[in-house]
Amino acid sequence: MKRTVKKALKFGLLITSAAALLSCSAEAPVRTAQYAVQGLHSAALSDDGSSSVVGSIQHGGSYWKNARNERSFNWNHASGEYTTLTSVDIDPSGEFAATGSARTLVLWSALTGKLDGFWATPGDIQSLKLTQSGDYALLGLNDQTARFFDIKRGGIKQTFRTNSTVRSVDVTPDATFALTGDDNGNVILWDILTGEQKYQWNLGNKISTVALSADGKYAFGAAHLGAAKIWSTLTGVELSTIDTGSLKYRNVTISQAVFSTKDRSILVGEANGRVSLIQTSTGVVQKEWDLYAAKNRPSGSNVLALAYALGNRYYAIGSNGYLNVLE
Numbered sequence: 001m002k003r004t005v006k007k008a009l010k011f012g013l014l015i016t017s018a019a020a021l022l023s024c025s026a027e028a029p030v031r032t033a034q035y036a037v038q039g040l041h042s043a044a045l046s047d048d049g050s051s052s053v054v055g056s057i058q059h060g061g062s063y064w065k066n067a068r069n070e071r072s073f074n075w076n077h078a079s080g081e082y083t084t085l086t087s088v089d090i091d092p093s094g095e096f097a098a099t100g101s102a103r104t105l106v107l108w109s110a111l112t113g114k115l116d117g118f119w120a121t122p123g124d125i126q127s128l129k130l131t132q133s134g135d136y137a138l139l140g141l142n143d144q145t146a147r148f149f150d151i152k153r154g155g156i157k158q159t160f161r162t163n164s165t166v167r168s169v170d171v172t173p174d175a176t177f178a179l180t181g182d183d184n185g186n187v188i189l190w191d192i193l194t195g196e197q198k199y200q201w202n203l204g205n206k207i208s209t210v211a212l213s214a215d216g217k218y219a220f221g222a223a224h225l226g227a228a229k230i231w232s233t234l235t236g237v238e239l240s241t242i243d244t245g246s247l248k249y250r251n252v253t254i255s256q257a258v259f260s261t262k263d264r265s266i267l268v269g270e271a272n273g274r275v276s277l278i279q280t281s282t283g284v285v286q287k288e289w290d291l292y293a294a295k296n297r298p299s300g301s302n303v304l305a306l307a308y309a310l311g312n313r314y315y316a317i318g319s320n321g322y323l324n325v326l327e
Contacts, residue, residue: 026288029324033069036321046090049307049315055085073113087128092173096134100125132173140166146180158195170212177216181207187221199236203227213259222254240283258306269303289326291318
């Protein structure tokens with residue numbers, strides 16, 4: 001009788017272990033398309049995943065329609081040369097896009113491809129985000145500031161001083177809140193109207209990425225090879241912690257994140273090419289994917305851009321130059 005019980009217990013443990021492995025296993029993309037041969041410096045997806053703008057290592061900037069994998073426009077900051085684009089974005093309406101190089105910022109029409117504004121910046125651009133209809137741009141700079149800039153008419157509306165290089169920024173579409181992540185490990189929520197800090201959180205290492213929900217209720221921040229957390233912007237209280245290494249040999253770096261429309265989940269991408277769909281309120285992983293890695297470059301791909309699409313479909317762009325469709 002005892003022997004039978006031991007066998008049954010062992011079998012049960014095997015089933016449980018197999019189930020755990022299956023639940024944690026990552027899926028592959030259902031479709032991929034190559035947008036750059038030598039890889040990317042930067043990339044951004046529209047909110048619905050229908051279009052993208054990329055900064056290629058070899059050929060500068062370009063704007064794509066993802067359904068047909070069709071390049072619509074080539075965008076560079078000087079005629080006859082390819083610009084190294086350190087950061088790019090598409091505004092929430094999908095009508096405008098912005099490209100940033102070391103110290104130049106350009107606003108483009110995503111409908112016509114024409115240039116709508118060309119500006120010099122007071123520091124090298126590390127990150128940029130556009131508000132609704134491309135009216136304003138939040139810039140993270142290496143001069144220890146983030147600048148809220150009128151990208152259509154010119155002029156700095158607010159300057160947020162952090163005392164460290166600002167690596168990542170996000171802004172609500174209605175220009176109510178700004179979020180910055182800097183090299184001092186601080187994630188700071190700012191009131192754009194007053195220019196004052198609302199909350200500050202420290203993650204103990206350089207910040208790799210930050211994200212705000214579109215309604216401004218939640219903030220996300222992740223540190224390089226360190227912690228990742230979600231906070232309520234109403235109270236400043238931590239809502240959940242994202243696991244970045246308890247089941248691995250060391251922590252991973254989350255390089256990109258975006259909240260769902262109704263804030264129920266957050267899509268995060270890692271520097272090793274893993275994408276995870278996570279429940280906002282608990283931090284529990286619901287699904288995972290690994291981005292496509294070319295056979296001649298099997299080391300993986302840093303996740304540069306993410307988007308929710310219709311239904312249970314998601315888009316991701318990796319630093320190896322591939323668009324990935326995930327389901």
